[in-house]
Amino acid sequence: MKIALFIPCYIDQFYPQVGIATLELLEKLGCTVHFPEGQTCCGQPMANTGCERDAIPTYEHYVKTFSGYDYVVTPSGSCAYHVRKHYDIIEQTGAVQHLRKRTLDLSEFLLDVLKVEHLDACFPAKVGLHQSCHGLRGLRLGPGSERNLNAPSALHTLLSMVEGVEIAELERADECCGFGGTFAINEPDISAKMGKDRIADHARAGVEVITAGDMSCLMHLEGLLRRQGSPIQVKHIAEILNTKA
Incomplete structure (x- = not known):
């Protein structure tokens, strides 16, 4: 190819x-x-x-x-x-x-x-998975709670192949972070509140790292985390999947 x-x-x-x-x-x-x-x-x-x-x-x-x-x-x-x-x-x-x-x-x-079923990767941490809207509902990389389907998302499937990862159970696992590209500029107060709600969900679950398939969402959350002085880190899923065992 x-x-x-x-x-x-x-x-x-x-x-x-x-x-x-x-x-x-x-x-x-x-x-x-x-x-x-x-x-x-x-x-x-x-x-x-x-x-x-x-x-x-x-x-x-x-x-x-x-x-x-x-x-x-x-x-x-x-x-x-x-x-x-x-x-x-x-x-x-x-x-x-x-x-x-x-x-x-x-x-x-x-x-x-590629039909990947195994990854030689190790990332010993409790990870919160953020399901970005375009991937979840646009590309259908996951079922979305409104569809009432009991199936793992593509990102969850890949994370499950990484040794040492504990995937956190979130209360609202597929809720938007509020970034939305220029939405964060045009509606900053709403955007920030949505982001803070997502961070609170991850914090309640005790996550150490928030990951996603879109760095734009993580950039938004990272800015809020820094302003809060939170120890929670953000990493794109590619970084976790590429971490050597």
């Missing part, structure tokens, strides 16, 4: 260790990964702000940059969802249709394409 790695802008700028962990994890699992240096953004920030027509050149650049790869893997459910669901407004060439099908969140690629 010819695999390309797409690193979202906020990971590139603020959390490069997540991109490195994703690359190392894929390589440990036998993948040869390409990193097109011309990549920029998927266009989600502009679209979420109501400027989707202005994002079209960014969409077209993404297609040009990643055409020719069998899969594009990204450590971001929200970016994967945006490419798959919002690139419907540009001309549906063969390349566009291919990328709309083959741009995958990391957890999807690991479970659905």
Whole structure:
């Protein structure tokens, strides 16, 4: 397989260790990964702000940059969802249709394409799993409480493969953190309150680390945790899955 790695802008700028962990994890699992240096953004920030027509050149650049790869893997459910669901407004060439099908969140690629059943990883900590909205309800990486399905999420399945991890039981396991991209800017008070509610749930469960498949949600929670002086850390799931045994 010819695999390309797409690193979202906020990971590139603020959390490069997540991109490195994703690359190392894929390589440990036998993948040869390409990193097109011309990549920029998927266009989600502009679209979420109501400027989707202005994002079209960014969409077209993404297609040009990643055409020719069998899969594009990204450590971001929200970016994967945006490419798959919002690139419907540009001309549906063969390349566009291919990328709309083959741009995958990391957890999807690991479970659905590589069929991973075991990971050589160890992370001895009590971990709280945050189910980001785009991954949970957009990509259907988990059942969501409103669907009344008794099935583990993709992230829970992967965490269960890591030696030493204790996955905390949360009271409201699939509730939004309040980030929502530009929602956190336009409605800061509501956004902060939602984030504090999520942190309180994790704190009640005694977690040491909060993890998720979207670093944007974790960035929001990390800011609130720092302001509270909380010892709880945040780590993208790629960092945990890549921790050597």
